[in-house]
Each structure stands twice: as structure tokens, then as C-alpha cells.
Amino acid sequence: MKYLLMIYTDEKLDAQQDEERLMTRYNQLISELEKEGVYLSGERLSPVETATTVQMRDGNRLVSDGPFAETREQLGGFFLVDCRDLDHAMEVAGRIPSAEIGSIEIRPLWFQEE
Amino acid sequence: MKVKQAFCLSPDKLLEHLYRQQTGQMLAWLTGLLRDLSVAEEIWHDSLALALKSWPKDLPDNPGGWLRVTARHLAIDRLRHQQVSLAKSRLIQALAIQDDQSEAFDAHPFNDELLKLIFTCCHPAIAYENRLALTLYAVCGLTTRQIANALLLSTSSLEQRLTRAKSKLKSAGIGFVIPQQKQLPERLDAVLKVIYLLFTSGYQQEWHEAQDEVDLAAEALRLGNLVLEMLPEQTECMGLVSLMEFNLARRNARADKQGNPVLLQEQDRSLWDRNLIEQADARLEQALRMKKPGSYQLQAAIAGVHCLAQSAEQTDWLQINALYSLLMQYDGNPVIAINAAVALAMLAGEEKGLAKLNALQKHDEIAHYALLYSAKAELYRRAGDPEQARIEYEKALARTENSREQSFYLQRLAGLIGKLL
Incomplete structure (x- = not known):
């Protein structure tokens, strides 16, 4: 099954992390996941201050500066993975370095191939 | 059959x-x-x-x-x-x-599959209350009406819970498997929690056999035994079954003829089920010999010390206190902390116990427990301060919605009034 693992962290906490070490750990995880045949894709996002939100209402476009929801933790990146089942996806989520300071939300994709 | x-x-x-x-x-x-x-x-x-x-x-x-x-x-x-x-x-x-007539199909059917079903229904990704409902429905074979009654829900909200749980199973891709060794402790812990919660909600309720009500406590024991049969090496599962047996053994003594709860110290011990106590004790011994202690084994050990005492006066409070301090290392649950303070009072006097309870009251997550105030009230009463006891019982009364607890506090309050006059 395909799952999106969304990485939420508090950007203030994130800024205190050792960036170089963090990147090494992420790269290491990606190569492990590739070897295991789990990894499909993954990206890191620019900070939440770069976010723009668009809504269409009665044909009018509403644009606002910032994220859709103001929360303590922001979406900072994602992995798209192919896992056996939820337990497997939970195991992968637990290995994401940012899980130690933030939260990983696991969502199965709507369409799954048999 | x-x-x-x-x-x-x-x-x-x-x-x-x-x-x-x-x-x-x-x-x-x-x-x-x-x-x-x-x-x-x-x-x-x-x-x-x-x-x-x-x-x-x-x-x-x-x-x-x-x-x-x-x-x-x-x-x-x-x-x-x-x-x-x-x-x-x-x-x-x-x-x-x-x-079609295959003996194998008839004989000892599908225990592995049943264990998978239990792990699936108790998966930590399913909301807690939905896990309880799903387990009772799919594993225990209870009807929605029986479950709704037992969990004090309307049938329609119970059905909603079941629907939500089943849809989560399917859409989140929760596997129908026995968890791998690495995940087993976490997943087993989730199963044991469901069983224990079923047990405590059943144990607190009055149960009317005549009205086709389901005895959740007995159901929980049956589930516990089932899991234990399939995972016989799991000491915490043994501990939980033993804990449930010790508690069930005292069931007949814990309320008087009017249905009012009777404190452990005041129970008629001749009503306790000696056979069940022996069985629980033997099981706990076996678990403890395997030297993998945990919260359920320690709680069972405490229940065991109570059950094996000839009278309330002969209770080994020194041992109970030692067990509580071990238990607190595994489980910081407020009810355990409150009970530990009460046990300390039995060993070292009411003042020491009250000091502990007052310290606990400073924690917001403990301060709303009715049990905290009833424990304080009981210690004040024993220390000969009925006025302070009355104040604390009233605080306890204001913090519970359980009708059995309410009537118990009212009964204790009525008992105090004689002393206050």
C-alpha cells in the first residue's frame, strides 16, 4: 500500500538542530528505504513563512499570506512510500529523524493498486 | 459443541x-x-x-x-x-x-487466526473506545445491543463506533497479522490495555444475569486466558490474568446486600473465592519466576498480598509498600499513585499518607480524581478529624458522575454526621 508520511515540526525547534547531521541522517534513511524497496519519493519544503493559501469562492480567488491552518507544528516535508501494511508504515515513520522532535502523520493514498 | x-x-x-x-x-x-x-x-x-x-x-x-x-x-x-x-x-x-466432514476443520479451530483478529481489533491506530467496541463485537461475539448496554452507550452510537473502527481497519491498511517480534511488546501492551479496561468497566458495574446482561469482567478474563494460551511466554499477560482473578475472587464481598460498596478492610473474607485466589497466586508465581517484571505483575502481586492475608489487620503493609514503589517505576497512573499513598498511611500513619496525597493534589492531572479526595477523607476520619473528612468527601462527591460512587460517598458522609453532632 502507498502511504504519504507527512513530517510536521515546530520550525523554531528545527532551527536549533544540527543541520548537517540532520541531512546526513535523512540521506542515510533514504538510501536504506531505497534498498528496502519502500521509497517512492520525498521532498523537504521551504519554511512556512513562504506559504501562500488560495481559495476559490463563487468564482473569486481569495489569496492569503501564510498556511491554511495556524498550528504549532508545520508541514516541513514528506515521504511517499510503498509499505506492506500500516504496521510497516508506522515502522518507517518511526525512523524519520524529525519524528524525535515533531510528528509524522501517516495517510494512505486514496487509490491503491491491488 | x-x-x-x-x-x-x-x-x-x-x-x-x-x-x-x-x-x-x-x-x-x-x-x-x-x-x-x-x-x-x-x-x-x-x-x-x-x-x-x-x-x-x-x-x-x-x-x-x-x-x-x-x-x-x-x-x-x-x-x-x-x-x-x-x-x-x-x-x-x-x-x-x-x-466437508473434515475433522481438522472441526477440532481446534484457527487459534492463530483468532490471535490475529485480537491484535487487529486492538490496533493502536484505532481510537481507544472504538477498539473496545470492535473487540467485544468481533472477538467476543456479543450483539450490538449487549455491547451498547455494557458500555453505557446508545445502540446507534455504538454502531457508529463499529463502523468507524472497521473503516479504519480497511482504509488505513491495518494488516491481519500477528505482529513481528520487534513490534510485539507495543502491540501486546495495546491488547492487554483493552482487556484490562473491559475488566475494570465490568467490575465496577452491577451485573444482572437475569436480564441477559453481559458480564464484561468475565468476558475480559476469557479474552486474557485466550491470549495467554496462544502467547504462554508473555509474563505481563500472565500478570494481567492473575490480577483479574484476584479481583474476581473478591467480587461477592465487595458490596453489601443493598448493593453498597464495602471497603476492602471491612469485607467479609469468608465470601472470597479461595480456589480462585490459589489459582491466581500460582499463576503469578510462575510469571515472577520468569524474571520479566512489569506493571500488571506488580499490581497482581499487591492484590495477592491482600487476598492472602487472613484478616485486614494481618495485611503485610511493608511488602505492599515495597511493591508500590516498584510499580511506580513502571506506571505513573494517578490511581496507582493515590493507592500507594493510602498504603503508606497503613504502614507509617495517616499523617504521612495525607502529606503524600496533598503533594499529589498539586498535579493538575491528579487533582480532578474523586478517588484522591475520598482517600484523604478516609485518612482524616481514621485520624479522628470528622469535620475535615466531611469536607473531603464532599469534594469527592462533586467530582464523580458514577452513581455507585456517589451513593458510597453519601453513605460515608451520613456515617460521619453522627460523630459531628
Whole structure:
């Protein structure tokens, strides 16, 4: 099954992390996941201050500066993975370095191939 | 299946009995085949409906076997109608070859599958209250009405919980598997929590056998034994079963004839079930010898010290205090912390206990527990301060919605008034 693992962290906490070490750990995880045949894709996002939100209402476009929801933790990146089942996806989520300071939300994709 | 006994029942009573007895194993087996609990449920219900139609005319010799064979045929049909992959057509062949009268099919059915079903229903990704409902429904074979009554819910909100749980199972891709060794402790812990919560909610309720109510405490014990049978090396599971047995052994003594709760110190110990206590004690011994201690084993050990004391005065409070300090290292749950303070008072005097309870009261997550104030009240009463005891009982009363607890606090308050006048 395909799952999106969304990485939420508090950007203030994130800024205190050792960036170089963090990147090494992420790269290491990606190569492990590739070897295991789990990894499909993954990206890191620019900070939440770069976010723009668009809504269409009665044909009018509403644009606002910032994220859709103001929360303590922001979406900072994602992995798209192919896992056996939820337990497997939970195991992968637990290995994401940012899980130690933030939260990983696991969502199965709507369409799954048999 | 006790065939002789079955013949004495009318077909619908017999079906009710078989539903209760076989639902867990049938749903487990069918889910293993079809990989979908909802489809398994549909097929099991269809089999029961077929039985209800044909049994009044022609009751089979082996009604349980009849149901299983019918469900198997329906499952084969269902698999044939689904998109056929190679794996599936092999499965259909294998199923179709099985002899309908096969002994193996009848004998000790599907324990592995049943364990998978339990792990699936208690998966930590399912909301806590939905796990309880789903386990009672799919594993224990209770009807929605019985579960709703037992969990104090309306049937419609219970059905919502079941629907939500089943849809989460399917859409989140929760596997129908026994967890891998690495995940087993976490997953087993989730299973044991569900069992213990069922037990405590059943144990606190009054249970009326005559009104076809379900005894959740007995149901929890049955589940605990089932898991233990399949995972006999798991010491915490042994500890939990032993804890439930120690508590059940005291069940007859914990309320007076009017149904009011009786404190442990004041219970008539001749009403305790000595056989069950011995059984629980032997089980706990066996667990402790395996030297993998944990919260349930320690709670069972504390319950055991109480149960084995000849009288309330002879309780070994020194040992209980030692066990509580160990237990607090495993489990910081507020109820345990409050009980530990009460145990300290029994050993070192009311003042020491009250000091501990006052310290606990400073924690917001403990301060709303009625038990905290009733514990303080009881210590003030024993220390000869009925006025302070009254104040604390009133605080306890204001913090509970449980009618049994309310009437207990009212009864203690009434007892204090004599001393205050």
C-alpha cells in the first residue's frame, strides 16, 4: 500500500538542530528505504513563512499570506512510500529523524493498486 | 459443541448460543481468507440467516459444523466473484478440496487466526473506545445491543463506533497479522490495555444475569486466558490474568446486600473465592519466576498480598509498600499513585499518607480524581478529624458522575454526621 508520511515540526525547534547531521541522517534513511524497496519519493519544503493559501469562492480567488491552518507544528516535508501494511508504515515513520522532535502523520493514498 | 445439549434448545436459541460461541473464530478464519473483516462479517451473518431458515424444518446433526461448512461455501462463492488473481484461484481450489466432514476443520479451530483478529481489533491506530467496541463485537461475539448496554452507550452510537473502527481497519491498511517480534511488546501492551479496561468497566458495574446482561469482567478474563494460551511466554499477560482473578475472587464481598460498596478492610473474607485466589497466586508465581517484571505483575502481586492475608489487620503493609514503589517505576497512573499513598498511611500513619496525597493534589492531572479526595477523607476520619473528612468527601462527591460512587460517598458522609453532632 502507498502511504504519504507527512513530517510536521515546530520550525523554531528545527532551527536549533544540527543541520548537517540532520541531512546526513535523512540521506542515510533514504538510501536504506531505497534498498528496502519502500521509497517512492520525498521532498523537504521551504519554511512556512513562504506559504501562500488560495481559495476559490463563487468564482473569486481569495489569496492569503501564510498556511491554511495556524498550528504549532508545520508541514516541513514528506515521504511517499510503498509499505506492506500500516504496521510497516508506522515502522518507517518511526525512523524519520524529525519524528524525535515533531510528528509524522501517516495517510494512505486514496487509490491503491491491488 | 455439546450436541446433546443443543438438541434441547429451539433453533433460534441454539443459534444464539452458537453465535456467541463461534463468532470470534469464524470471523477470524473468514477474515484470514478474505482479508476484509466487513466481508467476513457479512458471510457469517448470511450463514446464520440460512440456518435460521432451514433448521426449523431440518436440524442438522452437528449444527456448529453445518454453520462452518455453509460459511466456507459462501466464502468460496465470494472469492469466485471477485477479480480472480492466481493466488486467489489457488486458494479457492484448496478450499474446495477440503472435505466437508473434515475433522481438522472441526477440532481446534484457527487459534492463530483468532490471535490475529485480537491484535487487529486492538490496533493502536484505532481510537481507544472504538477498539473496545470492535473487540467485544468481533472477538467476543456479543450483539450490538449487549455491547451498547455494557458500555453505557446508545445502540446507534455504538454502531457508529463499529463502523468507524472497521473503516479504519480497511482504509488505513491495518494488516491481519500477528505482529513481528520487534513490534510485539507495543502491540501486546495495546491488547492487554483493552482487556484490562473491559475488566475494570465490568467490575465496577452491577451485573444482572437475569436480564441477559453481559458480564464484561468475565468476558475480559476469557479474552486474557485466550491470549495467554496462544502467547504462554508473555509474563505481563500472565500478570494481567492473575490480577483479574484476584479481583474476581473478591467480587461477592465487595458490596453489601443493598448493593453498597464495602471497603476492602471491612469485607467479609469468608465470601472470597479461595480456589480462585490459589489459582491466581500460582499463576503469578510462575510469571515472577520468569524474571520479566512489569506493571500488571506488580499490581497482581499487591492484590495477592491482600487476598492472602487472613484478616485486614494481618495485611503485610511493608511488602505492599515495597511493591508500590516498584510499580511506580513502571506506571505513573494517578490511581496507582493515590493507592500507594493510602498504603503508606497503613504502614507509617495517616499523617504521612495525607502529606503524600496533598503533594499529589498539586498535579493538575491528579487533582480532578474523586478517588484522591475520598482517600484523604478516609485518612482524616481514621485520624479522628470528622469535620475535615466531611469536607473531603464532599469534594469527592462533586467530582464523580458514577452513581455507585456517589451513593458510597453519601453513605460515608451520613456515617460521619453522627460523630459531628
